[in-house]
Amino acid sequence: MLRKLTLETISLLFILLFVYTAVSKFLDYENFRVVIGQSPLITRFAPILAIAVPVAEIIIALLLVIPRYRRAGLYASFAMMLLFTTYIIVLVTLSERVPCSCGGVISRMTWKEHLYFNICFVLLALLGMWLHTKDKQLVHT
Amino acid sequence: MLCVVGCLALVLILYAFADKPNDHKNGFTRRVPAVTAMFQHSLTLKYPAYYIAGYTNQHIYLGNYSASLHLLAVNQNLQDTQELTLKISPEERYAWKLTRVMVDSPAVYMAEGNTPALYRGKLDDLMMDRFLSQSCFFNMLQNISTTSFISRSIHIDSLGNSQNILAKVKTDSPYVKLGKSILTKQVDGIFCTDGTLDYDKQTGKLVYLYHYRNEFVTLDTNLQVIYTAHTLDTNARAKIEVAHMSTGISKFSAPPTYVNSRVRIADNRIYVLSSLLADNEDRKTRQHNEIIDVFSLDNGKYIYTLYIPLKGEGRITDFIIKGDQLFALHDQTLNTYSILQ
Numbered sequence: 001m002l003r004k005l006t007l008e009t010i011s012l013l014f015i016l017l018f019v020y021t022a023v024s025k026f027l028d029y030e031n032f033r034v035v036i037g038q039s040p041l042i043t044r045f046a047p048i049l050a051i052a053v054p055v056a057e058i059i060i061a062l063l064l065v066i067p068r069y070r071r072a073g074l075y076a077s078f079a080m081m082l083l084f085t086t087y088i089i090v091l092v093t094l095s096e097r098v099p100c101s102c103g104g105v106i107s108r109m110t111w112k113e114h115l116y117f118n119i120c121f122v123l124l125a126l127l128g129m130w131l132h133t134k135d136k137q138l139v140h141t
Numbered sequence: 142m143l144c145v146v147g148c149l150a151l152v153l154i155l156y157a158f159a160d161k162p163n164d165h166k167n168g169f170t171r172r173v174p175a176v177t178a179m180f181q182h183s184l185t186l187k188y189p190a191y192y193i194a195g196y197t198n199q200h201i202y203l204g205n206y207s208a209s210l211h212l213l214a215v216n217q218n219l220q221d222t223q224e225l226t227l228k229i230s231p232e233e234r235y236a237w238k239l240t241r242v243m244v245d246s247p248a249v250y251m252a253e254g255n256t257p258a259l260y261r262g263k264l265d266d267l268m269m270d271r272f273l274s275q276s277c278f279f280n281m282l283q284n285i286s287t288t289s290f291i292s293r294s295i296h297i298d299s300l301g302n303s304q305n306i307l308a309k310v311k312t313d314s315p316y317v318k319l320g321k322s323i324l325t326k327q328v329d330g331i332f333c334t335d336g337t338l339d340y341d342k343q344t345g346k347l348v349y350l351y352h353y354r355n356e357f358v359t360l361d362t363n364l365q366v367i368y369t370a371h372t373l374d375t376n377a378r379a380k381i382e383v384a385h386m387s388t389g390i391s392k393f394s395a396p397p398t399y400v401n402s403r404v405r406i407a408d409n410r411i412y413v414l415s416s417l418l419a420d421n422e423d424r425k426t427r428q429h430n431e432i433i434d435v436f437s438l439d440n441g442k443y444i445y446t447l448y449i450p451l452k453g454e455g456r457i458t459d460f461i462i463k464g465d466q467l468f469a470l471h472d473q474t475l476n477t478y479s480i481l482q
Contacts, residue, residue, distance in 0.1 A: 034384040037394040041155045046394075079144045086152040094159065 010128040022057035078125035085118040168375045171419040175446040178478035184219040189473045195244030204242035254279035275316035288312040304330035320364030333379040341406035350404035353379035370441025407462035411436040
């Protein structure tokens, strides 16, 4: 029961996070598209990423909502958060002036806060994946 | 596991494709060996976000971006600090986040260019009174005498194009005189003309140094150009991309190539804090030092290069030169160096 509840909470947290950031990116799309280009890592891919990132976030949120695809959703969330985390680490070491375009209140975080926040979510996704596998095993036995 | 490897690989691919500053050759050389400044004293300040507001024979004055009325006086060997508060009538309305304090002993000025609001007081009582109400909007201000200032303002021409220009603001008529065609437009007129300004009391000359191109302009106090000269690097045109948004705001849409960050004039020399590495410098040079190129104020010719060793407190945000001493501000740390050659 507790396992189920934890899993639900983790999924809900990810859904909230991804929907919130994706929507705030779309609402402020014009700005997002410009600011994302300021990052030296992704200048060349900015026009594609400006659409791909929020769309991917929505898709992951949908995967998490549908029970059949939850496992895929959790894996995708883990991958996404890991991607963001490595990106932050590389960006901070690479460039003297770092812009941020994460969306909504999340943009207000400092780089340290960002890093801790992301690591928390990476761990949450790991926990979710583990719980989900356990769940499946129980059903099968 | 596959996930982890995939993510790391993706970021590494992005990293491989990224334009890294100072990674490729910048195409210029500096005079070697450079002179290395000698570290003297260090003072950790109580708050972050300080800037240099001015200096007298005995003191350096620091203003603070997040506390418009706060002023910190520090003596030359950084032993003695004194917190001061400017006094202003409570009815006064101004955008405190945009105000800058300028100390030009015995006067102290406080300026905010969006209202615009200008205040003047004396260092010994700090009572600030409204001053020069016939001013214009500005985004940078430098006092050149007790009755006149040089401002950088945005000028909009008849076609609706906006551009930064320098102007002289005085207490008597004609209150504002525009110095057209001093700052030259290359890309958008605003970002591409951005830079820093310093005034030398001794010679009455001003230098405006562009941030994104290898150029500075030396002027007299009547906004007459004495000469235009170049910093060492090869960025003759600003490498910036600007996007104009429907809200009327413009933003960079790619990382700008930042060339020069700060100019200061002292003893007939121009000190330019540079962001770029020369081809004959080691890649680690800028990790451990701040690089200042020194030019002659008479003709803008390059003389030598000065290295300011960093002590792990981050990059220099502002600096001044006073005799053979250099005061370097690193946001929350103030260091002094001896630059005796």
